[in-house]
Amino acid sequence: MSVINSFRLDGRVAIVTGGAGGIGRIYGRALAEAGASVVLADLDGAAASEEAAKFSADGHGAIGIAVDITDPAAAAAMATATIERFGGIDILVNNAALMAEIPRSTLTELPLEWFERVMRVNVMGAVVCAKAVKASMIERGRGRIINQVSAGAFQAGGIYGISKLALVSVTVDLARELGPRGVNVNAIAPGLVEDDAGFRALEQRPDAERRRRVDHAALNGRPPPGAPRRPTGAAAPYERSIRSKAASMAAARRS
Numbered sequence: 495m496s497v498i499n500s501f502r503l504d505g506r507v508a509i510v511t512g513g514a515g516g517i518g519r520i521y522g523r524a525l526a527e528a529g530a531s532v533v534l535a536d537l538d539g540a541a542a543s544e545e546a547a548k549f550s551a552d553g554h555g556a557i558g559i560a561v562d563i564t565d566p567a568a569a570a571a572m573a574t575a576t577i578e579r580f581g582g583i584d585i586l587v588n589n590a591a592l593m594a595e596i597p598r599s600t601l602t603e604l605p606l607e608w609f610e611r612v613m614r615v616n617v618m619g620a621v622v623c624a625k626a627v628k629a630s631m632i633e634r635g636r637g638r639i640i641n642q643v644s645a646g647a648f649q650a651g652g653i654y655g656i657s658k659l660a661l662v663s664v665t666v667d668l669a670r671e672l673g674p675r676g677v678n679v680n681a682i683a684p685g686l687v688e689d690d691a692g693f694r695a696l697e698q699r700p701d702a703e704r705r706r707r708v709d710h711a712a713l714n715g716r717p718p719p720g721a722p723r724r725p726t727g728a729a730a731p732y733e734r735s736i737r738s739k740a741a742s743m744a745a746a747r748r749s
Contacts, residue, residue: 658683
């Protein structure tokens with residue numbers, strides 16, 4: 495077997511939340527091209543189905559599903575639909591989150607309803623989805639859950655950064671719980687990504703003009719330090735985490 499073939503995901507089934515657009519779509523495409531059957535799950539079910547149809551037209555197994563990741567019944571229905579269509583679940587990419595939608599505000603001035611909403615979506619949503627898929631993964635004797643945290647978790651990033659730091663803790667806890675049962679739970683922390691959400695987030699920052707100059711340089715082939723990363727490149731850490739034996743070893747050490 496060649497090295498390339500050893501990284502194939504043929505026969506695997508992956509769910510990507512927030513998969514209808516942006517970086518979620520890129521993750522879904524990368525998984526499909528590696529051979530996995532892909533479920534694009536999104537609050538916008540119509541957009542998810544439309545994107546999945548493009549995958550199918552390219553010869554990949556894919557469906558789109560509407561899901562509210564904060565609703566346990568909706569997450570359970572997502573898992574059931576995936577199992578009915580593809581036979582099981584091997585991979586969950588917890589990508590869906592609120593970021594650009596969050597009002598620009600200091601922490602103490604942020605309306606409490608937004609504090610609660612962000613934590614509910616960005617933190618609890620990942621737990622709800624993990625709970626929905628774990629039985630299928632355990633039954634199949636294998637699984638990968640990849641939580642998208644953020645470089646913003648490790649700096650002053652307001653409620654978004656706080657929620658992503660909380661997701662780091664969730665990742666460690668889930669790894670300890672599920673690792674001994676064959677389900678590896680890991681996270682990646684990308685920086686700013688060059689997609690619609692990333693650019694909208696930049697516009698909300700007080701240094702937006704300086705950031706725009708940084709973005710212009712990046713778009714013209716001169717990416718300076720801290721420039722937004724292209725979404726296609728951001729998929730690589732997910733692929734490595736899903737495919738590598740290192741992921742299994744990391745989960746084992748946490749168990």
